[in-house]
Amino acid sequence: MAGSRLEKIGTIYTRTSGLIRSGAINWEDRPLWYDIYEASPPKEEPRFDRPAPNMKLKNIFYAEDQFRAMFHRNNKHLGTSNMFNNYYKSVSQKFIEIYQSLEKENAENSNQEQLYKEAIEVLRRDKDIKKETEQEEPLSLSSAFKEAKSNQIKEMPKVDVTNIFKD
Amino acid sequence: MLKRISKTSFINLRSICLSASHRQQQLEQENAPKKLREEVLLHPDYFKVHNLFTVKDLFDARVHFGHRDGSLDERMLPYIYGSRLGHIIFDLDKTAEYLRKALNVTAHIAYRDGVIIFFQRGAQNAYLVEKTAKECGEFAHTRFWRGGIFTNATKQFGCVTRLPDLCIFFNTLNNVLIQHTAVRDAAKMLIATIGIVDSNCNPNLITYPVPGNDDSPASMELYCKLFKAAIFRGKEKRKEHIEQNIYLV
Numbered sequence: 001m002a003g004s005r006l007e008k009i010g011t012i013y014t015r016t017s018g019l020i021r022s023g024a025i026n027w028e029d030r031p032l033w034y035d036i037y038e039a040s041p042p043k044e045e046p047r048f049d050r051p052a053p054n055m056k057l058k059n060i061f062y063a064e065d066q067f068r069a070m071f072h073r074n075n076k077h078l079g080t081s082n083m084f085n086n087y088y089k090s091v092s093q094k095f096i097e098i099y100q101s102l103e104k105e106n107a108e109n110s111n112q113e114q115l116y117k118e119a120i121e122v123l124r125r126d127k128d129i130k131k132e133t134e135q136e137e138p139l140s141l142s143s144a145f146k147e148a149k150s151n152q153i154k155e156m157p158k159v160d161v162t163n164i165f166k167d
Numbered sequence: 168m169l170k171r172i173s174k175t176s177f178i179n180l181r182s183i184c185l186s187a188s189h190r191q192q193q194l195e196q197e198n199a200p201k202k203l204r205e206e207v208l209l210h211p212d213y214f215k216v217h218n219l220f221t222v223k224d225l226f227d228a229r230v231h232f233g234h235r236d237g238s239l240d241e242r243m244l245p246y247i248y249g250s251r252l253g254h255i256i257f258d259l260d261k262t263a264e265y266l267r268k269a270l271n272v273t274a275h276i277a278y279r280d281g282v283i284i285f286f287q288r289g290a291q292n293a294y295l296v297e298k299t300a301k302e303c304g305e306f307a308h309t310r311f312w313r314g315g316i317f318t319n320a321t322k323q324f325g326c327v328t329r330l331p332d333l334c335i336f337f338n339t340l341n342n343v344l345i346q347h348t349a350v351r352d353a354a355k356m357l358i359a360t361i362g363i364v365d366s367n368c369n370p371n372l373i374t375y376p377v378p379g380n381d382d383s384p385a386s387m388e389l390y391c392k393l394f395k396a397a398i399f400r401g402k403e404k405r406k407e408h409i410e411q412n413i414y415l416v
Binding site for chain 1: 208209211236239240241242244245247248249250251255256264265268271272275276279281318332333351354355356357358359371372373374375376
């Protein structure tokens with residue numbers, strides 16, 4: 001079968017069209033992809049010499065990066081966190097949430113350092129509260145089982161077994 | 168060639184013999200597959216490949232991670248969202264658009280009984296790609312590319328060889344980080360290509376490029392799953408239409 005091996009000139013579509021037009025390939029012998037290419041052409045022509053667009057690579061930054069950096073600079077002992085786990089929020093995520101809510105509350109006189117200190121205070125308090133509640137009710141396997149059982153009973157629909165086959 | 172001549176002469180013979188009313192019926196019958204063909208081909212998404220994945224699936228499979236910005240190929244810039252602390256991040260909305268187009272083309276080629284070949288260099292994901300090709304009933308090439316497999320096929324295999332109709336590159340670089348020779352060879356032999364292009368690849372010669380991460384096993388699994396599903400959809404439709412006796416492409 002005739003072909004055009006000059007891959008640096010035009011695209012596979014233009015080269016095939018040329019071969020068909022000049023009679024080197026019969027219309028019936030056109031490649032399988034030819035109709036599909038015509039029906040849904042690619043967004044950009046697949047030319048070898050398509051120049052690189054004149055664009056600049058932009059940097060991705062968020063507003064919270066500023067105080068996130070501050071938080072991590074002052075707390076280098078945070079340890080590792082599992083990035084595949086989306087169920088729990090990491091310490092720095094919690095900190096950012098607290099900081100942003102505090103920033104919203106006192107929008108007029110927001111001093112970055114003051115807000116930072118307050119947010120750290122709130123974070124520490126939350127941690128202490130959590131610790132205390134854990135001490136009061138130590139989570140054991142038996143208590144967890146009991147709790148789950150009681151929840152299950154609550155959620156069960158009430159069915160009167162004796163009257164199932166009536167009506 | 169033989170087939171074509173016999174078919175046309177058969178139609179001529181029939182048209183001479185049959186009466187006008189019969190000819191009308193015959194024309195209608197002949198128009199039906201043509202209509203179907205247009206319906207299949209010109210439909211924007213006949214095989215419904217758009218519902219195979221969501222942008223969230225791409226994100227979960229880590230498709231948005233590119234390489235460091237030092238290895239960036241300038242031609243990849245339009246597909247990139249930005250650089251986060253030196254790491255390229257792809258724009259997944261654009262990736263989804265390009266991937267849907269590529270899946271649609273794959274399904275169409277499978278529908279027309281085309282030969283599809285998967286390419287992948289790198290030992291980590293090679294087995295996965297070969298297994299996927301086996302499951303689809305298609306072909307894979309994941310080893311060193313000896314030059315001339317496409318361009319000198321007649322000599323190498325000793326007779327005229329049917330080349331594939333679509334090459335799917337899961338990785339357009341070879342293992343020394345220069346472009347896979349098969350990309351160039353496919354362009355030479357007028358074969359359509361689909362390629363996952365990472366931030367250090369050149370998308371120019373790929374007919375249907377898909378910007379995205381080509382290294383993580385998670386994203387590779389997603390691509391394999393999607394292309395397999397698209398091929399299956401194309402083949403199922405083909406089987407269905409052949410059974411109903413309406414397939415004619």
